Amino acid sequence: MKTMEPGHTAPPGREEGPPVTSAQSARPKRPKRSGPRRRDWLHGLLMSTPAVAGIVAFVGVPFGYAVVLSFYNVRLGSPLAPTFFGLEQYRRLFTDPDLSGPFLRALLNNLTFAVVVVPLQTGLALALAILLNRKLKAIGLFRSLFFMPVVFPMTLVAVIWRLILARSDQGLLNSALHAVSFGNWGAFDWLGDAATAMASIIVLSVWQGVGFQMVILLAGLQQIPGELYEAAELDRASRRQQFRHVTLPGIRGTLVFVAMLTSVLSFRVFDQVYVLIHGGGLDEDATRTVMYQAVTTAFDQNNIGQASAITVVFFLIVVVLTLVQRRVVRPDNED
Template sequence: MEPAHSTGSDPVPDSDRGQAPSAASAKPSRPARTGRKNRDWLHGLLMSLPSVGGLIAFVGIPFGYAVVLSFYNVRLGSPLEPTFFGVEQYRRLFTDPDLSGPFLRALLNNLTFALVVVPLQTGLALALAVLLNRKLKAIGVFRSFFFMPVVFPMALVAVIWRLILARSEQGMLNSLLDALSFGNWGAFDWLGDGATAMASIIVLSVWQGVGFQMVILLAGLQQIPTELYEAAQLDRASRWQQFRHVTLPGIRGTLVFVALLTSVLSFRVFDQVYVLIRGGGLDEDATRTVMYQAVTTAFDQNNIGQASAITVVFFLIVVVLTLVQRRVVRTDNED
């Protein structure tokens, strides 16, 4: 008998049959991928609801209410009904010398404070984080020591620094300088002098807040793989070269976050200024901030409408500056 000839309808060999289904099954279908993306989006939305709800309740609604109040003449404690003013509050804020002068001076003080505090506090926090990123005995004690001022209320910090910078010879700084100069220093009004008032606020603010940024940067440093430093040492890189080419690129995103956070917090400066102006003899014109201006307008002058206009304008200015800064310092993997 002659052997049977194979035809085109012959069954596919077992090896070929086994490969085709495996290749097809390795590639998920489009509906499956779409369903997974929808589930991930839904899960992300549900997880973000508490934060979004908090922002809406404690930021969005109060800001919207402030926008509404800025269009009315509202006097705190007045028996008269609020009257609609339109944009009169905003016009007065920029054209009335009695209002525009203090507001522009407060805005300039805010910008000066931010321009000094943001690079100074971020750089100091980075230096402390690098120094404390070591495996030494009792290193946790040193980390806690530098972080301790963060847990102090700003009002308490202001009182402590008022004792340090007091004008009398009993002030700690004046007493130290008097001892170092063998009695030739005398008393200097660090808070009341316009040339040193803002510098005093900057020093106490950096002292109180640098520990928070330090902890964030320290966490970023600990995420850098040690293999990168070992490879750099094999290439005979110096410590500065390791810091420049390994450390800084490894914490670039963390540095951007810290800079943005410090910028926002620096524009919110209020507590230390208010406490020291009211009880510590701080020069008001040299250290007046926009938040201080808004609070005093609302509760000292009882002008809620004008204070609301100040906060709305300041909010928009801070948002624009933050977006510009975010655009400038964005990371390489962002659009």
């Protein structure tokens, strides 16, 4: 027992207990980060530093500069100093008929392209991934053939498809239809006709990009345990039931990633449109995109401030649509 100080006595029948601790001192302390976990965190930070630095240098800084330029009247090659415009560039973008008309038309073309390409390319990539997810001889050769268009530059792809869709009888598609129809098919302008111009760009883009999504989905299919399919066969599940209850749940996260990636890529469509408009006779009004509108405004009209405003507005639209899409189709394991 503790010895009591002189002049202090404990109440009769009670012994002095342990000292009472406050609620703050009784609260459990947060465990400190252990040494290995701290080292892993530092290693992860160091390994991600080059990627983060690249994003900041090549995406963040140019976009911030574009935001600043959108508030000024900047003319490319003009000897006059830039003048502050405030929100005038944005007001003209939505109220000036000469600017709002082409911009809204380009935005509608972008949305049409994305609405068609995202489900079409994702579904085709899934079908090809399932087809190539087999243990067959020379399966690697077939996978390489389907992936080969991804390696080609988009400019080269646009030139190839310009030869296929050429208006004259020398065009490969017109020649094939002419032969199949026993000479009854005339030369049709697939690129110059407004009814088929956007469809031509969609077919070209899907052909070039589907291999990339196919590889991602193929990797997801190979991660599904084979025991799940064996159990489904024991339960006498059909191929359709296996696809619905085993395959789709197993690659749901991969499908969401592919759909979001395809959406972002479909909004930045530019190369094939620019090449075919300037060298293939593509209908400009039916296929102009927002990126095409921004580039032509900057370098054909020399209006850097207006082009910057277009890119800023388009960036905000794409961010909102991406967040909405992520909210709708996010995987079940995400909070």
